[in-house]
Amino acid sequence: MKNSKKTKKLNFSFVQIFVLVTLIFSLVLNVSSVKALDSAPKDNNVTLYFFWGDGCPHCAHEKSFLEELQQRYPELEVKSYEVWHNSENAKFFSDMAKAFGTTAMGVPTTFLDDKVWVGYSDYMGEEIEEKVKYCIEHGCIDPIQKLGNPSSSEISESKETTSTKAEDNAISEDNAITIPILGKLDTSKTPLIVLTIILAGLDSFNPCAFFVLFFLLSMLIYSRSRKRMFLIGGTFVFFSAFIYFLFIAAWLNLFLIIGNLAFITIIAGIVALIVAVINIKDFFFFEKGISLVIPEKAKPKLFERMRNLLKATSLSSMIFGTIVLSIAANTYELLCTAGFPMVFTRILTLHNLPTFQYYFYLLLYCLIYVVPLIAIVIIFAMTLGAKKLTEWQGQVLKLISGMMMLCLGLVLIINPSLMNNIFTSIAILATALAIAGIIIFITKKVKKYKEAKEGNN
Template sequence: MKKIFFILGLALWLMLPVAAIASNDVIEFSAFTRDDCSHCVELKEFLETDFAERLPNVQPKYYDLADPDTYDFFTEFTGENDLPRATPTILIGDRILQGFESAETTGEYMIELASQLTESSYFEDYEAPTSNNDDDGLLIHLPWLGTIDFQDYSIPVLAIILGFVDGFNPCAMWVLVMFLVFLSQTGSRKKMLILAGIFIAAETIMYYLILNFWYTTWDFVKLDQIVTPIIGVVSIGAGAFFLWEFFRNKGDECKVTTSKHKDRITEKIKKMVNSPLSIGVFFSILGVAFSVNIIEFACSIGIPQAFTKVLELNYVNSLMRQVYILIYTLFYMIDDLIVFGIAIWSFKYLHLTTKYTRYCLLIGGIVMLLLGYFFVFDPSKLIF
């Protein structure tokens, strides 16, 4: 009952005709914030200093997403308005701003909007910067490159790097190579295309579902103060392991599967390849693909968990979440597509894939150590 009253009260407050309030009254506007959001901290500092001095009759009202009722309302509000669950989200009159870049850009724009509500002459001759819009907090000024929307690039780039590194590990590569070697012996390129195509498609779909499962897990648990550092420790451990593999080993051997397990999978592959195309063969390929995904997931432990946790920290909406997971999955599968392409072209070049695998361990180790550090000591740096 308390939750219902809170949500109804907050909804009514957000629908108040703020612009109709007289200029000599105290006007409040809403800001959804989080304690671990660096932009939220900068916003509060601005509102308590420059903003308060220039517009003392306008007072911000903060809603912390750590409160479950506020979080539920915020999720519903952003969903209905087709907005990313980004913080800070600021409501001034009928305008919605997301993010906070600086006092000189987003801050000045907020003052201009608030001054219009108070019918103040303070900004009578003020013109809002043309480069500002409702997403100013996501704009970053870079030398030579000018102003770019960092939100549009940071998570996709992370998805590309982690997906690519995740895909290049030896725990599943040997299965695909073995698959293609046996298929080549049949002398049928058509059969190779069909069976290997089914295997790659099945592996892609299954890993895509695994990533969605991990995101759902983080979104359900919500215990960021506990879970985030744990993911950080796992990421650091994974990064250290990848670097150890790079410096101490060739990086082309899977440490998860035993020789007995490999022999079992090899026999299944032989049987499938030598059998005529049928529904039974189709489901056998699905079974092998599932087994490979489990093995590969164990081999790359930490990478998918870290990526999906970054998505959860950034409150991305459902559509963009699927886009980012799809990008990750596609780059995760690039290694398989490369190997498949090489096999179609010439098998003598397959050995080159092990060299790329080794260097991916180096890149993956460095990235995972950095992610782990931020997860443990400064999660706000991962909120884009």
């Protein structure tokens, strides 16, 4: 009996211990699960504000990126505002930028929590995604709260002038190439580097610049010194490029300050058309009426500076005189070539690039611009002036320049985004060249016919 009682007592103790351990273990599990629930990520809704412009390539790329981001993160709400064609949206953009302590300089611009991204790149896309993930887990403010009026219902959200599909705007890996400094480029669209080379190449055939350089080198022929011709010609070309760079940079900064409003692009297109008409007129009626050439009253002063340059005895005075001549000559030359830099910088600002890329393209433009001038110096020095620019060649350059400006001006007015497609760009420029070629061909035939008729009489 005693053993039986002991066994019962022992069993009862084991049961008590088992129940106690079970209770403690359950309590620990409950506390852990509560802590786990508290520490689990919270699915907070996230609001992102995206300001863009119709026809802006970088805006299209970010738009595609944000659509993909919404598919991955359903908590993300993207409020999209087109600002180039909608004054209400533009004002909202300006107010939002002020609330964040900045200014509405360009598009695309993205507001999320307390951060602002101006422009778009792959790196910025990664930053935006990281911020979205953070906001989903920890919660973030709606950027519009910074305005002091949290209601955005009165703003024309997503007021688009053209529909843009994500698959149309995403860069296909088959069409993408990566270039240092420039980043990833879509070969199905016109890379800015190609457009820069084309426009700078056309601008480089500047009759005014050729006239001054030819005249300067012609005066140096009498020295019979190739070394002197290379030195003076090279100095003149270098400072011509430097002054031209400053001139184009002024256009660029003007457009950056004014912003990407659509009417500014239209004004640039109208100015381009005026320049085009004047240049085309000069082919048929050279230097009659209004002409974008070096004024006749300015030529005597330039010639006097050239003659003084020939009298220089020391190397330093010769170089200084060439620099002064280059500054004076290029001041007048800007009248001949204002159109292309204006069109180029306007197209450039529509792409909303980082600052260093803007100036990279300006530098490239200027380097290409002086290639024909360098060629003239080399040929002139080697042949001692056997080749010269005739009046007829000057007129032909004016016509080609005018036809190009005419086409570019029309594109800026009608649809600037046409320049984003490489095939369209080539077609536009080829059309301009073809029309100019036909006009030159017909003009030559008419001249020969008239000369033959006069000879028979």
